[in-house]
Amino acid sequence: xxxxxxxxxxxxxxxxxxxxxxxxxxxxxxxxxxxxxxxxxxxxxxxxxxxxxxxxxxxxxxxxxxxxxxxxxxxxxxxxxxxxxxxxxxxxxxxxxxxxxxxxxxxxxxxxxxxxxxxxxxxxxxxxxxxxxxxxxxxxxxxxxxxxxxxxxxxxxxxxxxxxxxxxxxxxxxxxxxxxxxxxxxxxxxxxxxxxxxxxxxxxxxxxxxxxxxxxxxxxxxxxxxxxxxxxxxxxxxxxxxxxxxxxxxxxxxxxxxxxxxxxxxxxxxxxxxxxxxxxxxxxxxxxxxxxxxxxxxxxxxxxxxxxxxxxxxxxxx
Amino acid sequence: xxxxxxxxxxxxxxxxxxxxxxxxxxxxxxxxxxxxxxxxxxxxxxxxxxxxxxxxxxxxxxxxxxxxxxxxxxxxxxxxxxxxxxxxxxxxxxxxxxxxxxxxxxxxxxxxxxxxxxxxxxxxxxxxxxxxxxxxxxxxxxxxxxxxxxxxxxxxxxxxxxxxxxxxxxxxxxxxxxxxxxxxxxxxxxxxxxxxxxxxxxxxxxxxxxxxxxxxxxxxxxxxxxxxxxxxxxxxxxxxxxxxxxxxxxxxxxxxxxxxxxxxxxxxxxxxxxxxxxxxxxxxxxxxxxxxxxxxxxxxxxxxxxxxxxxxxxxxxxxxxxxxxxxxxxxxxxxxxxxxxxxxxxxxxxxxxxxxxxxxxxxxxxxxxxxxxxxxxxxxxxxxxxxxxxxxxxxxxxxxxxxxxxxxxxxxxxx
Numbered sequence: 001x002x003x004x005x006x007x008x009x010x011x012x013x014x015x016x017x018x019x020x021x022x023x024x025x026x027x028x029x030x031x032x033x034x035x036x037x038x039x040x041x042x043x044x045x046x047x048x049x050x051x052x053x054x055x056x057x058x059x060x061x062x063x064x065x066x067x068x069x070x071x072x073x074x075x076x077x078x079x080x081x082x083x084x085x086x087x088x089x090x091x092x093x094x095x096x097x098x099x100x101x102x103x104x105x106x107x108x109x110x111x112x113x114x115x116x117x118x119x120x121x122x123x124x125x126x127x128x129x130x131x132x133x134x135x136x137x138x139x140x141x142x143x144x145x146x147x148x149x150x151x152x153x154x155x156x157x158x159x160x161x162x163x164x165x166x167x168x169x170x171x172x173x174x175x176x177x178x179x180x181x182x183x184x185x186x187x188x189x190x191x192x193x194x195x196x197x198x199x200x201x202x203x204x205x206x207x208x209x210x211x212x213x214x215x216x217x218x219x220x221x222x223x224x225x226x227x228x229x230x231x232x233x234x235x236x237x238x239x240x241x242x243x244x245x246x247x248x249x250x251x252x253x254x255x256x257x258x259x260x261x262x263x264x265x266x267x268x269x270x271x272x273x274x275x276x277x278x279x280x281x282x283x284x285x286x287x288x289x290x291x292x293x294x295x296x297x298x299x300x301x302x303x304x305x306x307x308x309x310x311x312x313x314x315x316x317x318x
Numbered sequence: 319x320x321x322x323x324x325x326x327x328x329x330x331x332x333x334x335x336x337x338x339x340x341x342x343x344x345x346x347x348x349x350x351x352x353x354x355x356x357x358x359x360x361x362x363x364x365x366x367x368x369x370x371x372x373x374x375x376x377x378x379x380x381x382x383x384x385x386x387x388x389x390x391x392x393x394x395x396x397x398x399x400x401x402x403x404x405x406x407x408x409x410x411x412x413x414x415x416x417x418x419x420x421x422x423x424x425x426x427x428x429x430x431x432x433x434x435x436x437x438x439x440x441x442x443x444x445x446x447x448x449x450x451x452x453x454x455x456x457x458x459x460x461x462x463x464x465x466x467x468x469x470x471x472x473x474x475x476x477x478x479x480x481x482x483x484x485x486x487x488x489x490x491x492x493x494x495x496x497x498x499x500x501x502x503x504x505x506x507x508x509x510x511x512x513x514x515x516x517x518x519x520x521x522x523x524x525x526x527x528x529x530x531x532x533x534x535x536x537x538x539x540x541x542x543x544x545x546x547x548x549x550x551x552x553x554x555x556x557x558x559x560x561x562x563x564x565x566x567x568x569x570x571x572x573x574x575x576x577x578x579x580x581x582x583x584x585x586x587x588x589x590x591x592x593x594x595x596x597x598x599x600x601x602x603x604x605x606x607x608x609x610x611x612x613x614x615x616x617x618x619x620x621x622x623x624x625x626x627x628x629x630x631x632x633x634x635x636x637x638x639x640x641x642x643x644x645x646x647x648x649x650x651x652x653x654x655x656x657x658x659x660x661x662x663x664x665x666x667x668x669x670x671x672x673x674x675x676x677x678x679x680x681x682x683x684x685x686x687x688x689x690x691x692x693x694x695x696x697x698x699x700x701x702x703x704x705x706x707x708x709x710x711x712x713x714x715x716x717x718x719x720x721x722x723x724x725x726x727x728x729x730x731x732x733x
Contacts, residue, residue, distance in 0.1 A: 056576050057576070057730070058572065058575060058576055058730055058731075058732065059730055059731055060730060060731070078578050078580075081576065081577060081578045082578045084576075086573070086576040086577075088569055088572060088573055088576070090568075090569045091569060091573065092568040092569040092570050092573070093570055093573060094328060094331075094332050094570065096331070096332050096335035096336060097328065097331055097332060097335075101328065101331065104324070105324055105325065105328045106577065108320050108321060108323075108324030108325075109321050109324065109325075109574075109577040109578055109579050110577065110578060111578070132335075148573075152577075
């Protein structure tokens with residue numbers, strides 16, 4: 001069935017994927033809108049990659065349905081594939097071929113592609129066009145992967161952990177490339193475990209934990225709903241065994257709620273800036289030797305609130 | 319079609335830039351071709367032999383019978399005969415090589431012809447006497463009396479003159495490793511000469527000789543088709559699965575599967591790539607065979623079709639292996655476990671006739687045997703004997719393996 005260009009480019013309805021007794025994707029429903037950057041945030045093993053691979057036609061669902069650009073992911077598989085771009089998590093391509101040759105291969109696989117030079121120019125890869133893929137740094141390899149996905153002129157681009165393993169500069173560069181895509185008419189589905197990446201790029205985000213989507217909205221709405229607007233982080237001295245002293249007591253009394261990610265740290269979440277600011281001053285007055293920070297709440301706090309844990313840099317829950 | 323062409327081009331580029339693949343697929347078979355064709359191109363060994371004929375008449379010319387004997391020596395192919403003057407005195411020569419320039423010398427004595435004739439006469443008379451003795455019981459008294467008289471005269475004649483065999487002397491240096499072989503050859507020549515001198519034209523027993531193997535084919539003529547097939551087999555069953563497993567492991571295949579490329583196009587592109595390589599590398603091997611060994615082979619449409627069909631069949635088998643195995647090293651091992659025994663039992667490295675009979679029977683079940691045999695028929699012998707069957711066999715295998723590759727290759731649910 002041919003699809004008209006819908007407002008929702010991806011529609012997922014009760015999608016499920018099981019491997020034996022293990023449920024990787026558990027009855028998931030959501031929509032992705034045209035020309036947005038949609039973030040899929042979750043720890044390793046949450047089912048993010050399985051979910052996007054279902055949408056890419058790389059896996060078959062156990063139950064449920066989904067359409068991409070109005071095409072059913074099972075019945076119109078190759079119509080879907082012809083209009084999406086994919087940068088997999090563990091991206092690799094022909095390493096002895098140059099950047100230009102790899103992009104040219106992708107161009108020839110699609111029905112309505114862009115010119116190779118256009119993509120090279122858009123991703124600032126002109127200087128590396130004739131370099132073998134295997135000789136590139138991790139950042140430029142990832143950028144080549146994005147170029148290979150973009151040469152098909154996709155309506156939807158799936159980026160699975162696009163900055164994992166990159167140095168900070170390369171991450172920033174990749175973010176800039178991703179950020180400009182909606183303006184060029186490409187909807188981006190960004191899968192990541194980096195909170196800052198979601199905060200920097202995503203228009204809307206779905207929090208995925210244990211195969212299910214626990215929350216879905218804009219970053220600002222999620223922060224407001226789950227994390228308040230401001231938080232105070234208190235790092236306890238090592239001599240404090242249980243942290244049950246005056247500072248901790250004060251924080252518990254003033255904050256809307258508190259979390260203790262580990263025995264040396266406590267986080268208080270506040271709904272308004274004024275209360276948080278006063279509490280911050282009072283805590284410093286009690287004992288200036290404590291490390292006390294006043295920070296705006298973010299996705300980490302949202303995740304902590306929703307999933308009951310936070311993530312380390314490798315994407316594992318802690 | 320554009321997808322197929324682009325992917326095939328990509329695979330070819332990737333192959334040409336892969337040094338290991340180029341070595342194993344092109345350089346390795348070429349090295350084998352050069353080594354095997356050189357080693358086995360020498361044919362039978364030749365032995366130098368100096369001959370001094372002392373049986374000459376007053377003018378110095380050899381007697382007819384001694385000349386016949388020397389002629390028999392010259393006709394013996396393993397011997398490279400050189401003539402030494404009869405006035406060269408070898409009776410007291412300690413160093414044969416220094417005296418004659420040859421490591422070994424055969425000396426024909428003076429009176430050789432007379433003694434051969436005498437000895438021949440005695441042998442013939444003995445045969446006649448024996449015949450008379452055997453038939454005596456069937457004769458009349460008068461006939462018996464006449465025969466007794468004749469036998470008495472023959473006995474008297476046989477007893478006169480020199481008795482015993484003629485001795486020709488083979489002078490050797492002590493360190494002559496080939497002495498045994500040369501003595502053997504001389505025994506054979508002398509035996510033949512004795513038979514002729516006695517004049518028994520119809521011996522009661524004959525030795526039937528039977529020739530087998532690639533009659534009239536040079537070593538390079540044998541090994542060229544064999545190593546073309548070896549190259550196709552190694553490429554298809556070892557290199558292809560290794561590459562496919564590697565693409566599967568590093569995510570390249572998954573990336574391709576996320577595009578509009580179909581699974582059958584992926585398999586087909588690999589098959590086309592290997593077919594193009596097979597024809598190209600065959601061309602290189604033919605040029606090398608022509609340049610190094612002077613063997614000029616121009617493949618016709620049938621031989622090219624057979625090369626391509628074999629490449630399709632064995633590449634499809636390789637795609638099957640690559641579809642099953644995830645690890646590149648394991649894929650090479652499994653491919654090797656199939657390809658190497660096939661090559662050994664199919665007469666790639668040596669002629670089938672050199673193998674035990676049981677193994678020769680087993681080899682007939684190997685498609686590789688029929689493949690290189692038919693390729694030899696087409697390329698070297700300019701014959702189509704048995705080729706149709708091989709086309710059918712390879713076509714059947716190509717279909718089976720291609721369907722098998724389609725079945726085992728994952729295009730979804732990657733690990």
